[in-house]
Amino acid sequence: MRVHELTVVECRNVLYRARHGRLACARDEQPYIVPFFFYLDPAEDFLYSFSIMGQKVEWMRLNPKVCVEVDEVLDRDNWTAVVAFGRYQELDDSPAHADARLRANELLQFHAAWWLPGGLKPESAQEHRTPLLYRIEIVQLTGRRATPGD
């Protein structure tokens, strides 16, 4: 097996295809990971997503530093992992976010992916189900790929 670093373009391709990964936020140095759906804007350094209110959003409002991870593991000799450090930006109804909200709605509705674990809560906590839109600005992107061979 050989392991090599991916270029930024290769990392972006992995994120673009994946659409499903994990998002980590942190509070008081305690990290917290959730699975989430996203869509990479192919023209910019933003991942768009949505969520209903909950611990993840509360933490990201207090500390916008996040991490996104996507992996594709076929077997022990064939895997890819991409990690992005990013910043959370909530796309509220303010005029300042009008363009970004429009872009988020275009991307997410077009790809019809309103089914994600990150957007769902157990039945006992469904009182706040209006999703909020957000995006992650990518500030650092790295990846590795393993392929068979010496």
Add this chain to the structure above:
Amino acid sequence: MRVHELTVVECRNVLYRARHGRLACARDEQPYIVPFFFYLDPAEDFLYSFSIMGQKVEWMRLNPKVCVEVDEVLDRDNWTAVVAFGRYQELDDSPAHADARLRANELLQFHAAWWLPGGLKPESAQEHRTPLLYRIEIVQLTGRRATPGD
């Protein structure tokens, strides 16, 4: 689709079966996720794993608060996600860790899983390849499962 909370026993079963998930650590409120292999000790609240030196280990030495996530996504109506908050414990050669190192070696060698992304670096950085053993003490465990239906 229905979403319900998993019991602690159900969460442990998911971790026990999975053996592959994601580990997040944090430094200066910046979370960092990596894919990793682990083995849950069925008798205790510890996940055992190994790694070579790198950013993940450096960060966990400075801040032992970590998060482990495992998800099983079959399709939009069939998925499970388990999240554990935990504490990093490095199992060095000191007498205090002798029993834990023995247990780690038993579990990890028995399951022959020395192939993990978390234990590998690109070829350009293979100078420190002796793996170190560590375990994550589980301090909080939650999970959700979605199943088809109203």
